[in-house]
Amino acid sequence: MSNVYESWLAGLRETVKEVEPEEASRAAAGGSAVLIDIREQDEIASGSPRGATRIARGFLEMKIPALAASLDLPIYVICAAGSRSLAATDSLQSMGYRNVRSVKGGYGAWVKQGLPVETPLMLSGEERIRYSRHLKIPEVGEAGQLKLAASKVLLVGAGGLGCPAAYYLAAAGVGTIGLIDDDVVDRSNLQRQILHTDARVGKKKVDSARETLLALNPGIKCLTFDTRLSVSNAESIFKQFDIVLDGTDNFQARYLINDACVKLGIPNVHGAVFQFEGYATVFSPERHNGPCYRCLYPEAPPPELAPSCAEAGVLGVLPGVVGLLQAVEAIKLIIGIGKPLVGRMLSYDALNAEFSEYEAKRSHECPVCAINRESIQLQEVAPVCAL
Ligand SMILES: [Zn+2]
Structure with a gap:
């Protein structure tokens, strides 16, 4: 069955542009592009590219319009090893985003190349439950809850x-x-x-x-x-x-x-x-x-x-x-x-x-x-x- 997955990935590589982590890092640092880390909370807890926007894969399509008003905004998508980001990039392209790229090798390659990382402040599982009614209000959300905590x-x-x-x-x-x-x-x-x-x-x-x-x-x-x-x-x-x-x-x-x-x-x-x-x-x-x-x-x-x-x-x-x-x-x-x-x-x-x-x-x-x-x-x- 793994062949099915491999051939699907190979198919995605034909329609999705991949870039080296360095290129994504440079573009995101310049401020004219966004870098989205689509990994899950527990993966991000131990580190993420510095300045990245973090949106778990499952919420990407739902949340991207609020982040990218223009379909031409350059978007770089990163995951752990560069596979999930292929599928995510493909999905964003099908939504109409014209300037999306997947980061080759993902966060693993990013770290190996010595690119800047940060450990984002995050709520613990217990805090997510305790403050769940705050997290449901967009004006508060995790960012607001972290401000309260600080x-x-x-x-x-x-x-x-x-x-x-x-x-x-x-x-x-x-x-x-x-x-x-x-x-x-x-x-x-x-x-x-x-x-x-x-x-x-x-x-x-x-x-x-x-x-x-x-x-x-x-x-x-x-x-x-x-x-x-x-x-x-x-x-x-x-x-x-x-x-x-x-x-x-x-x-x-x-x-x-x-x-x-x-x-x-x-x-x-x-x-x-x-x-x-x-x-x-x-x-x-x-x-x-x-x-x-x-x-x-x-x-x-x-x-x-x-x-x-x-x-x-x-x-x-x-x-x-x-x-x-x-x-x-x-x-x-x-x-x-x-x-x-x-x-x-x-x-x-x-x-x-x-x-x-x-x-x-x-x-x-x-x-x-x-x-x-x-x-x-x-x-x-x-x-x-x-x-
Ligand atoms: Zn006064």
């Missing part, structure tokens, strides 16, 4: 906003979640701070939160900072992360978070809740040219006008809604999809079930984001209190 998000406050946000970020596969909080779990927290449990009353919030997050998703890292955010530690902690989620409820902390984020050029996903009302926005002057917190509120109100966490009541579910809005925005920023909540303050009135939006403009007179980032001086902060 991302580092810091939650300031493991409280009402930080808990739901961290829970879903962990579930979504954000690779590194940082938590900063120096508080211990109190029974009155449990009405909304869903990472903690009754049995953990009296334990450190960061330890309790970490335990719950890792139980949900053991594949992520959780860094804890059992400390009070201050002028002396804000920068050194923040710079280990790509995005900061502000889950604090006092003005002093908000200003410190804002100023440190602006100084380091890190987006600050902001949320706030009070009784039945919640607010969310993204402060990102550096990346999105949007406003920062001080563009809207240059200075803190006097203490007597600012409700503190101890006395402000809140409907327990509300920080869940707002914390998850923050988590959604963080995920969008990481993957780079959608329209971020920049320059817009989203407000949620739970009693009337109304969402409204206010424009938030960048100020050219802002004491923080309108000046040179290096010259920003962090100011002393009162204890961080997470609602």
